[in-house]
Amino acid sequence: MRRVAAALATAVVACACSPVAPYQRGYLARPDMAMEPVDAGTAKALERTYSAKEAARGGASIGGGGCGCN
Amino acid sequence: MASVNEVQVYSTDASRARSMAALAIAEVRRIEAKYSRYRAESVVSRINAAAGGAPVAIDEETAKLLDYAEACFRQSRGRFDPTSGVLRRAWRFEPGAAIPTPAELAPLLDRIGWHRVERGPGTLRLTRAGMELDFGGFGKEYAVDRAALVLREAGARSAIVNLAGDLAVLGPHPDGSPWRIGVRHPRRPDAVIATIPVSSGAIATSGDYERFLEVDGVRHCHLLDPRTGRSARGFQSVTVHAASCLLAGSASTIAMLMGRDAGLRWLEGLGLPYLAVLEDGLVVDRFP
Amino acid sequence: MAATEEPPGGEPQRSAALGALTQAALALPILLASAKAGAAHVGEIGLAVLGYRERGLIKVTEPVLWGKLQLDDVWEFEASGALDMVSGASPELLTNLSGKPVQSVTGASVNDRRTTTGLRAKRRFGDFSLSVSRTVSNEHDYHSHAYSVQGELDLDQRLTTIALGVGRSDDRVGSSIDPALDEPRDTREYLAGVTQVLSPVSVVESTITLSRGQGYYNDPYKSTLTFYPDLVLPLFVTDTRPDHRNELAWLTRYRRRFPERNGTLQVDYRYFRDDWGIRAHTLELAWQQDFGERWSVRPALRYYMQAAADFYSPVVPRPQPAVLSSDQRLAAFGGLSPSLRVILRLEDGFTFEGSAGYVHDAASLRLGGGGSEAFSTLRAVYGIVSISRPF
Numbered sequence: 001m002r003r004v005a006a007a008l009a010t011a012v013v014a015c016a017c018s019p020v021a022p023y024q025r026g027y028l029a030r031p032d033m034a035m036e037p038v039d040a041g042t043a044k045a046l047e048r049t050y051s052a053k054e055a056a057r058g059g060a061s062i063g064g065g066g067c068g069c070n
Numbered sequence: 071m072a073s074v075n076e077v078q079v080y081s082t083d084a085s086r087a088r089s090m091a092a093l094a095i096a097e098v099r100r101i102e103a104k105y106s107r108y109r110a111e112s113v114v115s116r117i118n119a120a121a122g123g124a125p126v127a128i129d130e131e132t133a134k135l136l137d138y139a140e141a142c143f144r145q146s147r148g149r150f151d152p153t154s155g156v157l158r159r160a161w162r163f164e165p166g167a168a169i170p171t172p173a174e175l176a177p178l179l180d181r182i183g184w185h186r187v188e189r190g191p192g193t194l195r196l197t198r199a200g201m202e203l204d205f206g207g208f209g210k211e212y213a214v215d216r217a218a219l220v221l222r223e224a225g226a227r228s229a230i231v232n233l234a235g236d237l238a239v240l241g242p243h244p245d246g247s248p249w250r251i252g253v254r255h256p257r258r259p260d261a262v263i264a265t266i267p268v269s270s271g272a273i274a275t276s277g278d279y280e281r282f283l284e285v286d287g288v289r290h291c292h293l294l295d296p297r298t299g300r301s302a303r304g305f306q307s308v309t310v311h312a313a314s315c316l317l318a319g320s321a322s323t324i325a326m327l328m329g330r331d332a333g334l335r336w337l338e339g340l341g342l343p344y345l346a347v348l349e350d351g352l353v354v355d356r357f358p
Numbered sequence: 359m360a361a362t363e364e365p366p367g368g369e370p371q372r373s374a375a376l377g378a379l380t381q382a383a384l385a386l387p388i389l390l391a392s393a394k395a396g397a398a399h400v401g402e403i404g405l406a407v408l409g410y411r412e413r414g415l416i417k418v419t420e421p422v423l424w425g426k427l428q429l430d431d432v433w434e435f436e437a438s439g440a441l442d443m444v445s446g447a448s449p450e451l452l453t454n455l456s457g458k459p460v461q462s463v464t465g466a467s468v469n470d471r472r473t474t475t476g477l478r479a480k481r482r483f484g485d486f487s488l489s490v491s492r493t494v495s496n497e498h499d500y501h502s503h504a505y506s507v508q509g510e511l512d513l514d515q516r517l518t519t520i521a522l523g524v525g526r527s528d529d530r531v532g533s534s535i536d537p538a539l540d541e542p543r544d545t546r547e548y549l550a551g552v553t554q555v556l557s558p559v560s561v562v563e564s565t566i567t568l569s570r571g572q573g574y575y576n577d578p579y580k581s582t583l584t585f586y587p588d589l590v591l592p593l594f595v596t597d598t599r600p601d602h603r604n605e606l607a608w609l610t611r612y613r614r615r616f617p618e619r620n621g622t623l624q625v626d627y628r629y630f631r632d633d634w635g636i637r638a639h640t641l642e643l644a645w646q647q648d649f650g651e652r653w654s655v656r657p658a659l660r661y662y663m664q665a666a667a668d669f670y671s672p673v674v675p676r677p678q679p680a681v682l683s684s685d686q687r688l689a690a691f692g693g694l695s696p697s698l699r700v701i702l703r704l705e706d707g708f709t710f711e712g713s714a715g716y717v718h719d720a721a722s723l724r725l726g727g728g729g730s731e732a733f734s735t736l737r738a739v740y741g742i743v744s745i746s747r748p749f
Contacts, residue, residue, distance in 0.1 A: 027558055027615045028555060028561055030615065030622070032613070032615075032622040032654070033561060033615055033622060035553070035563050035611050039711055040404065040424040040436070040438060041405060041406025041423070041424050041438070041744050042699075042713060042742050042744050044406075044422050044424075044440060045406055045407075045408035046742070048420065048442070049408065049410055049715075049717070049740050050660075050662070050717075053693075053719060053736060053738075054662060054664065054687060055630075055634075055638060055664055055667065055687055055688055056628065056636070057605070057607065058547075058567050058569070059567055059607035059608070059630070060565060060567075061506075061549070062523055062524070062547035062548070062549045062569075063492075063493060063506025063525035063527070064493055064504060064527075065493040065502035065503065066500070066543065066545070067472065067474075067495055067497075
């Protein structure tokens with residue numbers, strides 16, 4: 001657990017990012033560059049499909065509640 | 071990126087789009103003719119010809135425009151002054167020209183000052199001979215706003231009026247996506263320093279690159295302080311997004327005239343989205 | 359005088375100067391419109407339908423309706439509702455009567471309906487935003503109420519975003535075969551994440567979520583039956599799991615645009631571990647290729663592998679342990695799931711999306727071996743069709 005936190009912190013601090021000027025943000029605003037698929041319905045459906053058959057859950061968000069998942 | 075003047079209109083019918091655009095262009099031409107310094111029969115020329123003499127009758131449109139200019143004069147604490155046009159007699163923005171000396175500026179400064187303008191009901195008088203009224207600081211922006219209203223009244227819901235970088239947007243593209251407005255890079259004529267998505271409102275830019283003189287590494291531009299006759303310093307350009315082109319244009323011009331620190335305070339105080347390029351090239355981006 | 363589309367300065371006047379200029383401008387016969395940057399849309403609404411079918415066994419249909427609303431760049435609201443309809447038999451008994459442990463269905467067919475509704479409200483305060491959410495899920499044998507509060511802070515002109523959140527879920531577990539069962543399960547969740555723009559064409563996000571739960575985790579429909587040659591009667595144990603579960607999920611997502619190819623690379627990796635002994639890795643690679651303004655095609659491949667829970671066993675060991683489950687979702691296995699999504703965007707903003715995927719989970723697909731013997735290979739296929747429209 002501590003190793004995980006340290007790795008995350010290092011990744012953030014040691015980031016050798018090229019500075020992005022405000023006028024260069026056009027690509028980042030594209031829907032395919034978003035983390036969640038823009039379509040909330042598809043995202044929920046996919047999550048349900050996989051998590052009903054696997055032991056691992058979540059990662060992206062909290063507060064989604066549980067399910068009987070039979 | 072040379073100065074382009076254009077009107078773009080969407081319509082379900084091509085001929086309707088053309089006729090709406092034609093109406094907008096006709097309105098721009100009307101205003102240009104009415105307030106042009108270069109036409110002897112224009113309102114401005116008549117007023118300037120009568121400087122030091124009798125009051126001149128002006129119509130409601132001119133009176134209200136001058137009320138607006140007066141509001142800019144007040145809010146800018148005297149830096150935005152429609153009578154400062156005479157300074158162009160001392161400043162030559164050509165390579166090899168010299169900066170005017172105090173001796174050259176003094177007689178011109180005597181002929182500048184909004185307090186030297188007398189306004190009566192429906193009349194205006196420039197109280198000293200040699201004074202000039204110049205609508206250059208707000209005439210183009212007014213033309214943009216008028217053209218936008220003409221388009222709206224003709225039924226357009228998705229259009230843009232752009233006069234050399236001062237523009238107003240009447241609704242986004244029909245699919246809802248915003249117009250992507252490129253702001254000219256103040257030092258690289260063919261480059262864009264920012265692309266701003268706009269779906270309504272107006273954008274205006276004031277810059278030190280339209281007419282300027284570079285002496286000893288210092289740039290002097292056509293935005294002159296009416297109290298000293300000297301060039302405004304501190305910004306390469308300022309771009310503002312406001313509800314109308316008049317507001318955006320005054321906001322950006324006044325910021326340039328105020329210099330860096332006061333200008334940034336002015337822009338922050340307005341609460342409008344803006345992009346400012348400082349004299350040293352640093353970009354302050356306050357667009358959401 | 360001036361035509362206004364909205365009263366300019368509808369917010370309380372932040373600036374006297376702007377007010378004075380606006381007043382003078384209002385007297386002129388010009389247009390004053392509210393200055394709106396970005397998209398003109400205030401919201402979106404969409405409907406998706408999922409169809410899922412497992413070879414010979416389960417069939418699921420799930421329509422999902424969702425909507426988003428944005429007000430003034432300050433407030434954002436999201437609401438969604440999903441109806442999950444499961445039909446088909448669910449394996450209930452793991453028995454080694456035939457010699458090897460095998461799943462057998464007791465014959466009770468499952469027809470289950472689950473409704474889930476969720477609401478989220480988010481308010482922006484400059485660089486900081488706060489969101490609260492509530493999700494309620496109901497089926498006849500399971501009820502869940504969950505809440506969460508999450509804060510996000512934008513740094514460095516929004517090149518870096520930090521997110522912190524807490525959540526809580528209060529569930530009640532019941533059983534359609536045992537009406538007396540009514541047990542609680544309460545979970546607390548914590549989230550910490552960072553999103554970082556790396557370059558004009560790439561961005562990465564890494565989020566850790568911790569979950570601490572206690573309560574009833576047994577699956578009331580599963581049990582294990584084991585015959586031993588030296589015993590007259592078989593050992594029969596109903597699914598018994600620990601009364602607590604601590605989980606950690608670490609998800610990292612990377613997006614990279616290749617403008618010269620008109621494509622975007624999407625990579626997602628999740629590491630999962632819990633105190634039941636489960637360790638899982640999920641890796642999804644996808645490439646979205648654009649064809650003109652309208653069409654995009656996104657092939658993807660997802661690989662999953664997990665290690666078994668400490669108390670997983672397909673046979674009842676001797677001596678009989680206190681906790682035991684033969685539920686193969688806790689077994690060691692690997693899974694490969696290729697999928698394809700096609701996206702069509704129309705001029706007026708309508709977007710159609712169709713996805714199809716194949717899920718293949720098997721003990722043999724576990725990288726490095728060690729898949730559970732009794733794992734019954736899963737072959738399933740799914741399709742999702744969705745429509746969305748901004749307004």
